[in-house]
Amino acid sequence: MKNFxxxxxxxxxxxxxxxxxxxxxxxxxxxxxxYIITEEEESFKIESSYPVELIAETLEDLLVSWLSExxxxxxxxxxxxxxxxxxxxxxxxxxxxVYGEKINQDSQRIKREVKAVTxxxxxxxxxxxxxxWKARVIFDI
Amino acid sequence: MKQxxxxxxxQLDDYRWEIPxxxxxxxxxxxxxxxxxxxxEKIKEDQAPEQVANVAFLPGIVGRSLAMPDIHWGYxxxxxxxxATSLEEGVIxxxxxxxxxxxGVRLVxxxxxxxxxxxxxxxxxxxxxxxxxxxxxxxxxxxxSYNEMKEVLKKGSRWAIENGFGQEEDASFTxxxxxxxxxxxxxxxxxxxxxxxxxxGTLGSGNHFLEIQVIDEIYxxxxxxxxxxxxxxxxxxxxxxxxxxxHQVCTDYLVTMQKAVNKYGIQLxxxxxxxxPIDSPEGKNYYAAxxxxxxxxxxxxxxxxxxxxxxxxxxxxxxxxxxxxxLIYDVAHNIAKIEExxxxxxxxxxxxxxxxxxxxxxxxxxxxxxxxxEIGQPVLIPGDMGRFSYCLVGTNRAMEETFGSTCHGxxxxxxxxxxxxxxxxxxxxKELRDKGIIVKAESRGTLVEEMSEAYKDVSEVVxxxxxxxxxxxxxxxRPLGVIKG
Numbered sequence: 001m002k003n004f005x006x007x008x009x010x011x012x013x014x015x016x017x018x019x020x021x022x023x024x025x026x027x028x029x030x031x032x033x034x035y036i037i038t039e040e041e042e043s044f045k046i047e048s049s050y051p052v053e054l055i056a057e058t059l060e061d062l063l064v065s066w067l068s069e070x071x072x073x074x075x076x077x078x079x080x081x082x083x084x085x086x087x088x089x090x091x092x093x094x095x096x097x098v099y100g101e102k103i104n105q106d107s108q109r110i111k112r113e114v115k116a117v118t119x120x121x122x123x124x125x126x127x128x129x130x131x132x133w134k135a136r137v138i139f140d141i
Numbered sequence: 142m143k144q145x146x147x148x149x150x151x152q153l154d155d156y157r158w159e160i161p162x163x164x165x166x167x168x169x170x171x172x173x174x175x176x177x178x179x180x181x182e183k184i185k186e187d188q189a190p191e192q193v194a195n196v197a198f199l200p201g202i203v204g205r206s207l208a209m210p211d212i213h214w215g216y217x218x219x220x221x222x223x224x225a226t227s228l229e230e231g232v233i234x235x236x237x238x239x240x241x242x243x244x245g246v247r248l249v250x251x252x253x254x255x256x257x258x259x260x261x262x263x264x265x266x267x268x269x270x271x272x273x274x275x276x277x278x279x280x281x282x283x284x285x286s287y288n289e290m291k292e293v294l295k296k297g298s299r300w301a302i303e304n305g306f307g308q309e310e311d312a313s314f315t316x317x318x319x320x321x322x323x324x325x326x327x328x329x330x331x332x333x334x335x336x337x338x339x340x341x342g343t344l345g346s347g348n349h350f351l352e353i354q355v356i357d358e359i360y361x362x363x364x365x366x367x368x369x370x371x372x373x374x375x376x377x378x379x380x381x382x383x384x385x386x387x388h389q390v391c392t393d394y395l396v397t398m399q400k401a402v403n404k405y406g407i408q409l410x411x412x413x414x415x416x417x418p419i420d421s422p423e424g425k426n427y428y429a430a431x432x433x434x435x436x437x438x439x440x441x442x443x444x445x446x447x448x449x450x451x452x453x454x455x456x457x458x459x460x461x462x463x464x465x466x467x468l469i470y471d472v473a474h475n476i477a478k479i480e481e482x483x484x485x486x487x488x489x490x491x492x493x494x495x496x497x498x499x500x501x502x503x504x505x506x507x508x509x510x511x512x513x514x515e516i517g518q519p520v521l522i523p524g525d526m527g528r529f530s531y532c533l534v535g536t537n538r539a540m541e542e543t544f545g546s547t548c549h550g551x552x553x554x555x556x557x558x559x560x561x562x563x564x565x566x567x568x569x570x571k572e573l574r575d576k577g578i579i580v581k582a583e584s585r586g587t588l589v590e591e592m593s594e595a596y597k598d599v600s601e602v603v604x605x606x607x608x609x610x611x612x613x614x615x616x617x618x619r620p621l622g623v624i625k626g
Contacts, residue, residue: 008556009214037277039586061399068392075385076335111586112557113277113346113626115388116240119395119412120216138216140240140388141347141557 001132004032014121014138025124025133026063026094027084030070034081036139037074039111044082045101052096059091060124063135066094067117078103080110115140146190150174150181156609159205160194167408168197173205175548177605180210183554183597192219195410199224200418201231203484203491207543209498210605211552211597215239217413220497220553223546226419228479228490232407233424234416235398235431237494239475240391242431243438244349244382246521247315247471248532249446250368251453251464253375255355258621262353265456266579266622269351272448274343275626276583281342283444290334291326293341297436298471301443311443313510315471316500317478319439321432328430329386330393337386337437342444344381346587346626348550350523351449352378354530354618364516364534364615368469376618377453377466378530379445380523382475383438390434394427419492428477435476442471469532470510470519474499474549480508482544493544501535501547501612509535520612524551524599526580526591526625527573530618531603538610547612548603551596560595561586573623582625591625 004017015032019025035041050073056062070081081100088095103109117139124135151159153173158181160172172193176184184190189212196218197206203225212221217236226232258265274281285293293300298312298319312318344351354376359365370376383390398415401407401423407416417423446468450461457464477494484491502509502518509518517534524530528551539545555563569588573580582588606612 006558008558009216012216013557056396057400061396065396072332072336072389076332076339108584110277111584112590116392118216119399119415122412140216 003028004035006032006036009138012138012141014136017135019133022059022133023086023089025135026066026086029063029067029135029137030081030084033067033070033114033139037112037114038080038109040109042082044080046083046099047101048079049097049099050077052094052098054094056092060122062092062094063124063137064117064119064122067137070098071114071117073098112141144188146185146188148190148194156605160190162197165194167410168194169199170197170202171205172197172208174208174212175605175609175611176210177601180597180601180605184212187214189214189219192217193222195414196222196224198409199226199232199234199414199416200407201227203227204544207546209548210602211497211548211550213552213554215496217411218494218496221548222496223498223543224494225491225544228419228492231419231492232416233419233428233477233492234414234494235391235394235427236413236415237496238391238431238477239496240388241382241475242387242390242434243473244475245438245442245471245473246523247379247442247446248469248519248521249377249449250370250467250469251375251377253464255373255375258353258375261456262579262622265353265452266581266624268452268456269449270581270624272452273351273445273624275346275624277346277626279343280339283342285338285341287334287338290338293440294326294329294433294436295324296320297439298443301440301447306444306447311468314468315439316473319443319471321435323429324432324436325429326433328426329390329433333386333389333393336389337384340384340386341437341441343384343441344445344624344626345384346583348591349381349626350526351445351624352530352620353622354378354620356616357619358617360614360616367513367516368519368532368615369467370532370616377449378521378523378618379442379449381438381442381445383434384441386437387434390430394430397423397427431477435473439471470521472499472521480545482540491544493546495546497549498546499549500545501539502545503535503537503540520547522548522550522599522603525593525596526620526623527576527578527593529599531599532615532618533603533606533612534615536610536613539612543611547606551599551602553595554597555595557590560590560592563594564589564592578620578623580623580625587625
């Protein structure tokens with residue numbers, strides 16, 4: 001199973017994230033978002049951590065809130081997040097901790113700015129054939 | 142994901158194409174696309190026309206759901222879309238403004254000419270690159286407290302001018318005089334303030350830029366003269382927005398609007414179009430927060446212009462006054478505004494969403510500087526970094542047809558990933574240098590994604606607006622030096 005794949009959109013970029021569980025899809029979508037930002041995978045240190053707690057109306061909204069919160073942490077703490085733990089989870093609530101490597105602002109490791117997470121073509125569902133969970137998100141670049 | 146669009150289009154004339162209201166059940170008004178036959182073919186290559194039709198679902202939409210020739214597939218609204226909604230029955234939609242609230246452009250004149258600037262272009266580009274922070278996560282040179290940030294959000298350009306970043310007259314040459322009066326900083330989240338605080342006075346990345354340009358073509362000598370523009374003159378163009386603050390304001394209010402859609406029973410074909418009645422608490426709060434982000438963007442561009450003036454003064458061992466570094470105008474191209482129009486025989490106030498579209502008010506409109514009364518509002522259209530940019534003026538026809546709006550730029554045709562795939566080992570920086578354009582960017586990735594081939598030809602876009610009478614071409618500028626994020 002792939003963790004995620006990148007999809008094209010004229011002005012923007014999206015991902016499809018996969019997982020055996022909904023939590024795994026959330027984690028893989030976060031990996032996908034940081035891959036768009038850095039074009040690297042799993043080569044970042046785990047040196048600082050941040051708690052995350054979110055509530056939302058639906059599972060899809062929770063996905064948008066989750067990625068938006070990680071984007072906020074990236075931009076304000078200047079940290080590339082690469083490890084994600086979800087400790088408590090329901091379709092409307094998530095509690096966890098995320099870890100990453102601090103970077104300086106002129107770091108060459110950032111390849112692209114993700115401005116925001118959109119609701120456009122947003123989807124979070126179970127594929128009846130493969131029985132895998134799958135989410136699609138488009139980012140504003 | 143790219144899929145061509147095969148819906149119905151009725152040709153009204155050479156530059157106007159209507160999507161009939163009957164195309165989708167739920168459309169309240171028809172759609173209207175401004176394009177030449179050639180541009181229309183490109184527009185139909187993706188789902189942008191579908192998005193024009195989708196916007197026509199918005200409650201209270203007036204006239205038609207409009208699309209400018211630079212239209213391309215966005216999320217919710219197409220980029221290059223205009224929608225006016227009634228204040229009584231209409232909605233306001235953060236998706237109709239976009240994440241980069243008040244992304245916009247300003248144009249500065251100089252009294253320098255090409256022979257004076259050409260030998261110093263490399264030095265100027267390097268100095269500007271050093272003076273103006275750019276790139277993802279870049280932090281500005283301005284240190285402000287949380288309380289001071291609230292002043293920025295309330296006052297916009299005025300805050301920058303009061304703090305020494307510019308001259309008194311700069312505000313009067315800015316759309317809305319650089320300040321939306323309905324801004325209420327208490328409606329902006331801590332997250333947004335935190336993102337915006339270190340980024341004040343930064344260019345950003347992606348398509349944002351600072352350009353040193355030369356005027357290489359004059360279309361209307363008289364109007365150009367009134368703007369203080371002539372052939373071979375050097376101009377400076379700044380394209381930036383509200384940075385992380387605006388992105389967060391939009392993110393926050395999209396959550397609010399998702400709930401509002403259910404609360405007010407609004408039916409929409411795309412969740413990114415989420416909206417609330419203008420008169421509802423959700424609608425009013427978004428508008429007040431959006432005004433804050435718009436003001437932040439104006440303060441941002443004002444600070445960037447100030448440092449640009451300083452660099453020119455330093456390099457030419459002169460002063461900004463002696464170099465006549467005057468602001469020609471500053472326009473927003475991602476914004477929602479309450480504006481008054483003569484519509485169907487009466488004066489009405491409407492909420493005009495411009496998502497990748499520029500205000501283009503006619504001569505004698507009360508909201509344009511008195512110096513431009515007779516010529517109309519300057520409209521600034523940046524192209525890609527390898528071709529041209531334009532200065533146009535607004536017309537009466539724009540007031541009658543497009544709610545005083547026009548195009549905003551070239552419009553993307555290639556996705557970032559396909560641009561990257563196509564470019565292979567090409568050295569974009571060198572190619573531009575060979576064309577006489579010195580480019581300096583934070584990352585090579587930006588240069589590849591922003592290469593000319595990724596965009597429509599801005600000249601074709603501008604020609605449609607000119608030929609259709611929506612705006613009038615005045616001058617064309619060619620880039621000499623470009624700073625990118």
